Amino acid sequence: MSSATRGPNPPRVLVAKPGLDGHDRGAKVVAFALRDAGMEVIYGGLHQTVEKIAATALQESVDVIGLSIMSGAHLPICRRLMEELARREMTDVAVVVGGVIPRSDMAALTELGVAAVYPGGTPLPEIIEGVRRVARREKGA
Amino acid sequence: MGVAKYTKDAKDAILDVELHSGIHVKPSYGPQDLERVGFDYQEDLGEPGRYPFTRSIHPQGYRSREWTVRQYSGFGTPDETNERFKLLIAHGQTGLNVAFDLPTQMGYDSDDPLAEGEVGRVGMAVDTMADFEAAFQGIDLTTVGSGLTINAVASIMLAMYEALARRWSVDVTRISATPQNDILKEIIGRGAWIFPVRPAVDLVGDVIEYATAQGRLPRCNPVSVCGYHIRESGATPAQEIAFAFGIAFAYLDNVVTRGYGAEKVVGRFSFNFNIFGNLWEQVAKFRAARKLWARLLSERYGVRDQKALFLRGLFGGGGFGLTKAQPENNIVRGAYYALAAALGGAQTTALCSYDEAYTIPTPQSALISLRTLEILMDEIGLRDTVDPLAGSYFIETLTKEMEEKIMEEMERVEKWGGMLAAVENGEVQRLVAKQAYQWERDLLEGQRVKVGVNKYAEEGQEGQVELHQYSEESASRQVSSLREVRRARGQREVARCLTELERVLKTRRNVMPILVECCAAYASVGEMCGVFRQVLGEMEEPSLF
Numbered sequence: 001m002s003s004a005t006r007g008p009n010p011p012r013v014l015v016a017k018p019g020l021d022g023h024d025r026g027a028k029v030v031a032f033a034l035r036d037a038g039m040e041v042i043y044g045g046l047h048q049t050v051e052k053i054a055a056t057a058l059q060e061s062v063d064v065i066g067l068s069i070m071s072g073a074h075l076p077i078c079r080r081l082m083e084e085l086a087r088r089e090m091t092d093v094a095v096v097v098g099g100v101i102p103r104s105d106m107a108a109l110t111e112l113g114v115a116a117v118y119p120g121g122t123p124l125p126e127i128i129e130g131v132r133r134v135a136r137r138e139k140g141a
Numbered sequence: 142m143g144v145a146k147y148t149k150d151a152k153d154a155i156l157d158v159e160l161h162s163g164i165h166v167k168p169s170y171g172p173q174d175l176e177r178v179g180f181d182y183q184e185d186l187g188e189p190g191r192y193p194f195t196r197s198i199h200p201q202g203y204r205s206r207e208w209t210v211r212q213y214s215g216f217g218t219p220d221e222t223n224e225r226f227k228l229l230i231a232h233g234q235t236g237l238n239v240a241f242d243l244p245t246q247m248g249y250d251s252d253d254p255l256a257e258g259e260v261g262r263v264g265m266a267v268d269t270m271a272d273f274e275a276a277f278q279g280i281d282l283t284t285v286g287s288g289l290t291i292n293a294v295a296s297i298m299l300a301m302y303e304a305l306a307r308r309w310s311v312d313v314t315r316i317s318a319t320p321q322n323d324i325l326k327e328i329i330g331r332g333a334w335i336f337p338v339r340p341a342v343d344l345v346g347d348v349i350e351y352a353t354a355q356g357r358l359p360r361c362n363p364v365s366v367c368g369y370h371i372r373e374s375g376a377t378p379a380q381e382i383a384f385a386f387g388i389a390f391a392y393l394d395n396v397v398t399r400g401y402g403a404e405k406v407v408g409r410f411s412f413n414f415n416i417f418g419n420l421w422e423q424v425a426k427f428r429a430a431r432k433l434w435a436r437l438l439s440e441r442y443g444v445r446d447q448k449a450l451f452l453r454g455l456f457g458g459g460g461f462g463l464t465k466a467q468p469e470n471n472i473v474r475g476a477y478y479a480l481a482a483a484l485g486g487a488q489t490t491a492l493c494s495y496d497e498a499y500t501i502p503t504p505q506s507a508l509i510s511l512r513t514l515e516i517l518m519d520e521i522g523l524r525d526t527v528d529p530l531a532g533s534y535f536i537e538t539l540t541k542e543m544e545e546k547i548m549e550e551m552e553r554v555e556k557w558g559g560m561l562a563a564v565e566n567g568e569v570q571r572l573v574a575k576q577a578y579q580w581e582r583d584l585l586e587g588q589r590v591k592v593g594v595n596k597y598a599e600e601g602q603e604g605q606v607e608l609h610q611y612s613e614e615s616a617s618r619q620v621s622s623l624r625e626v627r628r629a630r631g632q633r634e635v636a637r638c639l640t641e642l643e644r645v646l647k648t649r650r651n652v653m654p655i656l657v658e659c660c661a662a663y664a665s666v667g668e669m670c671g672v673f674r675q676v677l678g679e680m681e682e683p684s685l686f
């Protein structure tokens with residue numbers, strides 16, 4: 001795993017679990033991995049409402065919001081979060097989603113505006129690179 | 142996931158094996174190893190069914206009785222769950238293991254805005270006793286035992302089960318329910334927590350006190366302590382046992398300080414332990430755990446009644462060991478995990494289904510799990526003799542080494558200031574999360590092997606599994622039946638019960654009797670839990686880094 005030295009302007013990422021599901025092993029592992037890769041990670045934790053996630057993202061000026069969803073409720077949750085971000089004019093924040101996500105739902109998530117989807121089993125380096133890429137895009141670099 | 146950490150030479154010969162718990166395995170074992178670890182036949186092994194129960198809690202093991210199979214199931218509306226229950230019973234399952242949806246686990250009604258999209262998704266939705274009436278329709282509550290897989294609001298669910306029995310004029314002293322009721326493992330590893338640590342543990346204590354010490358539900362096991370989920374979150378097998386014991390003692394102490402003897406209470410504790418990874422390590426874990434539990438209870442709590450020293454429980458599952466890649470391989474993995482359960486002397490078992498990394502199991506995949514367990518008991522000789530690995534130089538040495546590792550991990554908890562403080566401060570959570578991250582790094586670096594994941598992986602390995610479909614329609618049916626119950630019930634009685642519940646909570650009396658009244662009056666889970674939230678507050682998650 002690359003443990004890149006922290007650049008002058010590292011991506012800021014909020015990792016959170018929306019909804020009621022509490023299986024957080026994946027979210028925590030990804031939070032550690034992104035931090036080890038030199039990003040600034042804010043771990044939002046469990047049971048976050050979409051309103052709370054958007055508010056934290058604003059307050060912490062993050063470039064990327066990473067959601068972990070295992071319950072199967074990824075479509076309604078992402079729909080609500082994208083609406084909330086639009087309402088707050090925060091469309092410059094990229095949203096990536098991981099968890100138990102069937103392939104058949106990936107197109108629908110992209111259509112909602114989700115920048116990248118990482119179903120369970122995605123190797124960590126792929127997630128790290130993906131988050132870097134979408135963060136760069138948001139920073140306009 | 143994978144097994145041990147292997148160090149190999151250039152020709153792929155194994156130089157060293159390090160089990161997840163940190164024990165190194167040698168190329169071969171002999172009598173000198175038993176001497177090295179101080180193995181004593183009477184003290185460490187003895188006869189099956191006799192102290193310290195290393196071999197089995199029953200003298201005849203599976204000869205006298207097969208294990209109880211208790212597959213986890215439940216989804217959608219209570220009617221749909223009832224159908225699945227009846228299917229499993231018809232196929233030979235002897236106990237139910239009820240899955241609840243997330244709003245129920247978190248104490249929200251199906252029409253709460255926070256429940257949107259979650260009603261009936263990962264388990265059955267329960268709002269009021271009317272839902273229990275539908276779910277258990279046609280099931281004899283005195284012959285079929287029900288595991289109620291719920292924790293933060295376990296008190297409410299057990300009260301509802303009792304209220305249901307009363308409504309159906311079933312003798313409540315003959316009903317058998319096991320609410321999971323283990324809030325500390327939820328905080329450590331599964332996340333369905335609501336209240337701050339100490340009041341949450343008081344609620345656990347209320348359930349235990351009511352069912353055992355007060356003798357109100359003599360056939361209900363009031364708590365199932367789940368090392369299972371702690372292991373899923375990243376703990377080693379030794380930590381799984383050590384932390385579960387630490388948690389069990391925290392609950393026991395909660396009730397003992399109310400003025401009861403441990404002996405009266407602890408005999409009805411049960412455990413839920415996980416199986417995946419190295420076969421030998423799992424078997425040694427269960428043998429060491431049975432022995433240590435009996436020893437610690439007799440030494441620390443002075444428990445004398447032999448039956449109260451039994452480590453009872455469900456050993457099985459194996460969710461984390463299953464992979465998304467090449468999912469059919471999980472059927473084979475499940476069979477090996479079940480073998481480990483049998484060799485470890487599991488009294489009750491269950492097995493994750495091969496498609497669980499994708500979806501809620503379909504009836505067909507749930508049936509494959511059930512058949513896997515049945516084949517083991519009926520076809521290949523697992524019932525022939527008790528603890529068939531007993532006396533193996535390797536297994537007996539490993540069992541002793543595992544016992545030491547478990548004790549080391551228990552001392553770590555003591556250094557953190559005991560289990561309640563360790564969970565409140567997030568110590569256990571941070572440790573297991575760091576280990577989970579290390580595990581992933583080991584997989585990436587190839588130090589741990591997982592077939593189909595980092596070895597023998599194939600392109601396009603994503604399996605074709607049939608997905609369990611979430612039904613918006615059954616969710617809205619659930620909401621309308623809740624509204625109907627709310628309309629038809631006696632509002633005054635509900636209001637009286639809820640007010641009394643608030644008073645009981647504030648004066649710190651046992652909540653169970655008033656919860657039974659609330660349930661009988663068709664108060665909803667959200668209403669009862671709302672009173673809990675208001676009086677007890679909600680937990681703040683400790684920081685991860």
